[in-house]
Amino acid sequence: MKLVSWNVNGLRACVNKGFNDYFKETDADIFCVQETKLQEGQISLDHGEEYAQFWNYAIKKGYSGTAVITRIKPLSVRYGLEEDNEPEGRVLTLEFDAFYLVNVYTPNAKRDLSRLDYRMEWEDRFRGYLQELDKHKPVIVCGDLNVAHQEIDIKNAKANRGASGFTVEERDKMTRLLDAGFIDTFRHLYPDRTDAYSWWSNMPGVRERNVGWRIDYFLASARLAPSIIDAEIDCHVMGSDHCPVILKIEAKG
Template sequence: MTFISWNIDSINAALTSSSDRAKLSQEVLKKLGGYNADIIAIQETKLPAEGPSDNHLELLAGYFPGYKIEWLSSVPPAKKSYAGTMVLYKEGMTARREIVRLGAPDTMDDEGRLLVLDFDNFYFANVYTPNSGDGLKRLSDRQKWDQLYADYLSSLDGKKPVIACGDFNVAHKEIDLANPASNHFSAGFTDEEREGFTKLLARGFTDSFRYVHGDVKDIYSWWGQRIKTSKINNSGWRIDYFLVSDRIKEQIKKSEMIDSGPRQDHTPILLEIDLAC
């Protein structure tokens, strides 16, 4: 089976805008359509509470014909058109959507951050982990989210194997970002966030990219938009992951980044694994 995950940074902008950035996003969407993936996970949809419009669905079907769509948007009291997740999976596959509330702090459970589907032989979890924010003002809440998420994923793993993907907003090790020395107090690379990810893996999950590639360096999934040369200089972070239950790690065939060309921000990631749906 083939899985793709991508933080799109606004489905509406990617699908309907005519800006230069949107055109780059549309080229990425065309590329992803060529992979014929079984499941496609999208984060940071930024859709309204009522979800994708008919126009959005029609445009998505143009890139990905023959898919069912599940979505989860930010709803009150959380911010409007904020965060959000979506999963597209091939027609012919059957899945039951899990209703998930972690008991997370603040409005995190209302921000559309965790979309879980129950397939016959595995669970699929698409996550957009909360960012600790400027000045790490949300770090304490983020730590609670990490613990609750790990508990929940472990509970799923107790029933059947799990494939979890998304933007985890953490570079786990120093080799997962270009400039570790200057970022130890930056959101996404604090000791607390890294420890949270270590504890998640210790609950029985494998970072598929490291399983396949070992300690390879200089391969990232995100380059900041504020610095125009960040991607040209490969000054990036690896914060997007496919995790799998330890007991199916030997079935991993491929785990890699998908080249998004000159588009900065997140690049899509891909997992191939021998797994029946």
Template structure:
């Protein structure tokens, strides 16, 4: 099973670029999208060309903001939309041997005005994942809006405790997930590889590879042996993020 996760930074915008050609080329079994920035009805209209997928959407109450979508070739046992904060951040699909959680973690804001909210959100999300894990293993993928270690961003010292996505509170939130038994699959298989998943639109950052690794596949430890490949697909464009891919044995 090939699972692709991609923060598209606006489904409407990326659909007018090479999005559908990219999806056809990648041909994932499951596609998890974040930051769709569009209401469910409009998202379903845009995604009509992907008719070979079951499509589930979770939009924010606020228009043009946040939002997630999950597309899958095989219908899950159960699909749960989690939207308690009305920001459309979580979709959970249950399969025979794992839960797949598509997540768009809140950004702490340019002035870190949502940092305290983010701390609470991270704790609640960890609790949610651990509750799921009591039943079966979990794969959590998406934009976690945090660079966990200095290797995960280009300018670590300049950004530490100054920029959203690299404060100690956010780093601790990710570390808490790892301490609770979830594994950063990319770093597990590539402990020293420098690779990014996000580049600012400003200052020609992508061309200069001034980036951040903030998109992840976190998996329960029991699934590590089933993972065949984890990749950052930086050759795909259309967003300020690139897709990431996880190939896993599916029983």
């Protein structure tokens, strides 16, 4: 089974930059998108009858939002962490026979860290949510987690220490999540691989010089580790300031 996750930073713009071509080329069984930045009815994607689409829109226009396009029919779909949904459209959970899939766009602490306290509270709720799911069946989490976990996951660790996405607090929350029974599938397979990033600043020349951060992930319940075939980063794919990440796993859905 092939799963793809991509923060498109505005799906309508990304469609104009090759999204549909990449979607067709990658031939994923499940394709997850973050930061769709649109409302219901503002886009129409036609990938054939074999794919079903599920959308979680933010109340605020042009902001956040997640989507899952899947050829495997889910048993159930849940929008948000709480019963009254997430107003920012950050979480989509699809239940399949063999696992839960959680597509997430984690809140950004903001450059001035004004949203760090909210981020910390959200992280605790999200971890608890995943742990509850994991009691019933394995969980695969994908999306933009807005944190470079280790120094190997960021080009200029020293210069960015304490910056949004690389604070001690955010990194510690990621560690706590992994310690709760989950693995970072890319680092599980490639613990020492350097210069592997999924996001680059829009400043001139930054992406060309690969001055990036790895903040897009596929996490999985630790007991799924033997089923992981590969984890990839499609860093050559343009269309967003993020690139797609891929998980290949032995699973039937």
